[in-house]
Amino acid sequence: MGRRGMRRQPSILVVDDEVEFHELIRAVFAGTHEIIGVTNVEDAIRVLRQVQVSVILLDIRLPRRPGWELFRTLSRQPAPPPVIVITADASNQTRIRAEEMGAVYTVFKPIVPRQLRKMVKLCEDMEPRRMRR
Numbered sequence: 001m002g003r004r005g006m007r008r009q010p011s012i013l014v015v016d017d018e019v020e021f022h023e024l025i026r027a028v029f030a031g032t033h034e035i036i037g038v039t040n041v042e043d044a045i046r047v048l049r050q051v052q053v054s055v056i057l058l059d060i061r062l063p064r065r066p067g068w069e070l071f072r073t074l075s076r077q078p079a080p081p082p083v084i085v086i087t088a089d090a091s092n093q094t095r096i097r098a099e100e101m102g103a104v105y106t107v108f109k110p111i112v113p114r115q116l117r118k119m120v121k122l123c124e125d126m127e128p129r130r131m132r133r
Contacts, residue, residue: 008034009032009033009034010032010033010034010053010054010055010124011033011034011035011036011051011052011053011054012025012029012033012034012035012036012053012054012055012056012057012120013036013038013044013047013048013051013053013055013056013057013081014035014036014037014038014057015038015039015040015041015043015044015056015057015058015059015062015067015070016037016039016057016058016059016062016086017039017040017059017061017062017063018059019037019039021059021086022035022037024111025037025057028111028113028116028117029117029120033054033120036051036053039062039063040062040063040064040065041062041064041065041066041067041069041070042064042065044056044058044070045070045073048073048074048077052081053081054081054082054120054123054124055081055082055083055084055120055123055124056070056074056081056082056083056084057084057086058070058083058084058085058086058103059085059086059087060085060087060089060094060098061087061088061089067085068097068101070083071083071101071102071103074102075102080102081123082104082123082124082126083102083103083104084103084104084105084106084107084116084119084120084123085098085103085105085106085107086106086107086108086109086111087106087107087108087109088108088109089108090108094106104119104122104123104126105119105123107119
């Protein structure tokens with residue numbers, strides 16, 4: 001079958017400094033999504049300038065700049081991809097701040113693969129929306 005008949009898999013941008021987590025996400029979404037893994041906010045911004053992703057999985061505790069800073073860049077886009085915050089910090093403060101910043105969901109590590117697949121699907125089915133500034 002030629003390229004024209006092939007449908008491209010949706011892409012998930014994983015922003016997490018633990019490369020092992022990238023591998024876990026690749027396994028969870030094997031065969032259904034292309035996984036683009038980066039370990040910091042700067043690389044995430046570069047990827048978002050070049051690739052249209054369907055969902056961002058974002059850790060908050062990252063080297064150099066916290067994950068929260070990615071929301072500033074996303075808030076300037078007309079229709080940014082949905083963000084699922086994935087963090088080991090299971091505090092209510094983190095969940096509230098993630099919601100205030102514009103995250104669709106907050107998931108605490110360790111993840112439950114079936115739950116995460118369902119959240120990603122729900123995000124992909126959402127209408128594009130403006131992120132809070």
